[in-house]
Amino acid sequence: MIRILAVDDDLNMLHFVASELRLTGYQVIEATSGEQALDLLNIKPVDIAIVDVMMPGIDGFELTKTLRSDFDIPVILLTARHHIEDKEKGFLAGSDDYLVKPFDAKELLFRVKAVLRRYDQTADSELRVGSLTIDFKSYEVRSPKGKLILPLKEFEILSILLSRKEQVVTRETIIERVWGIDFSGDERTITVHIKRIRERLERFAPDLKIVTVRGVGYRIEVTN
The missing domain is CATH 3.40.50.2300 (Response regulator)
Known part of the structure; x- marks a missing residue:
């Protein structure tokens, strides 16, 4: 919305x-x-x-x-x-x-x-952060280690975090943007998705880290 x-x-x-x-x-x-x-x-x-x-x-x-x-x-x-x-x-x-x-x-x-x-x-059709490139038209995620097709929800969450590099994105914002303001599910849903994205980044883009800001949300960081 x-x-x-x-x-x-x-x-x-x-x-x-x-x-x-x-x-x-x-x-x-x-x-x-x-x-x-x-x-x-x-x-x-x-x-x-x-x-x-x-x-x-x-x-x-x-x-x-x-x-x-x-x-x-x-x-x-x-x-x-x-x-x-x-x-x-x-x-x-x-x-x-x-x-x-x-x-x-x-x-x-x-x-x-x-x-x-x-x-x-x-709007740009691609966004590059660190070693990772995200293609908004093909829904592909690429790095020197290969190409990755994420489930749609994971792709949307990663897109939000990458587009706000080094900024804290609240859990509320992610839920509203990905699931909608009428989402009535368990907040643990987002925790599960973040965990899966972290595991994928460890393999495909180890220079990118999703940092948890306790009580607020998440921030993506680029490490050397």
């Missing part, structure tokens, strides 16, 4: 944006400030952010720069201003699109879909 971060200090606008996105089937995380948004991102990764420009503290322009440089998240900026200088400043900060308030819900949804589609089309 696509997860969207909505950031606005105007609660009415924040709730409007969040409710319209949820009605379309998106999962939404709400933040009322740039500071809160960054705190949430350290817990829950998102696919796209919708950010208001005028906020106290970390404003929308500064937040956009951080989202693009540190998290590589596409950003749609919201503003009540009509000045071309603000639009230019937004795009220079790294925003992918720009909406001027007030706007129709249909326009917001159209812009979100367009940005997500653009990123899907330009």
